[in-house]
Amino acid sequence: MIEFMDAYALWRAMPFPRGGRAGFAEIHGDLAVADEYTTTVIHFVEKGVFRPAPVDVLAYLDQLMVRIDRLAEGADADVLAAVRAYHAYAVLLRLVHETCLAEGDRARPDPAEVPAAGRCRDTHDFASRTRVAAADVVDWYSGPATVRYAGKELCVRADLVRTRSEGSVGWSGVITAREADPAFYELFDHGSPRILTADGSGRFTAVEYRAGHRSLAILGSGPAPF
Structure with missing residues (x-):
């Protein structure tokens, strides 16, 4: 080849x-x-x-x-x-x-700790990349992140995109745990979980389970965390 x-x-x-x-x-x-x-x-x-x-x-x-x-x-x-x-x-x-x-x-090197992302390391693969129409994408983030809710923290890999639709810009994506995590259930019951990346933070709503509860689709609210 x-x-x-x-x-x-x-x-x-x-x-x-x-x-x-x-x-x-x-x-x-x-x-x-x-x-x-x-x-x-x-x-x-x-x-x-x-x-x-x-x-x-x-x-x-x-x-x-x-x-x-x-x-x-x-x-x-x-x-x-x-x-x-x-x-x-x-x-x-x-x-x-x-x-x-x-x-x-x-x-790709073995990444170091990312301060803005809490204690999380980039240990996940690219199996759950977000798929969106190419022409709609404004920007994206793929890397480690921390999800915080109700005083708890989850280390995840985040594949997030900022997209444009009918003149407005929003963000969404998929968060993936290394293993199936029952805590993902709790995100559906929590009103305003927050995700932190090395570039910022943002609030989101849990939308859909993927891949046997190992991945979770999310819809952002307000400014994107990247």
Whole structure:
């Protein structure tokens, strides 16, 4: 398999497919969204910051490539050339993200204590990343957090996103315990639990259990904690 930095170098050298062709406007825009998320890869290469996108970019690109291929059905040679250009770019973009995720997981250090997050360490995997529409995301946070309620504390991994909908901005996400925790039940009965990250704190409401009570979907209220 091609190495991450080789894929990255190829992507940086490949021009983005030209727009303006009839029938390609939606594909062009959706590919641009995926391309925008590759700024997370640039941050990893240039700053050493491994902060994966909060959307499933690989699945997004897989679906996009299926749609691109459909444009080739019954197309003339001129359209086929454009389809090949879009498909090639999407394939390379997917390879960049796939190899970046693998490289980043290997490079992640064992994190130190995060003061603003209480006693919690970043000990969770990325199995429960929040999935939202790529175009809606304003910002995101993935890392250790502390949930406080009724004088108690829970150490969790938080995958949170700030999103824009109809002109307003809100935040939501998933908190994940290392093991199934009965305390998650109590969050449904508590009116205003608070989550603390290294960047701030915010109040939320418990919304939905996930993965056998190991993960909990939450809906933020007021300013985001990141």
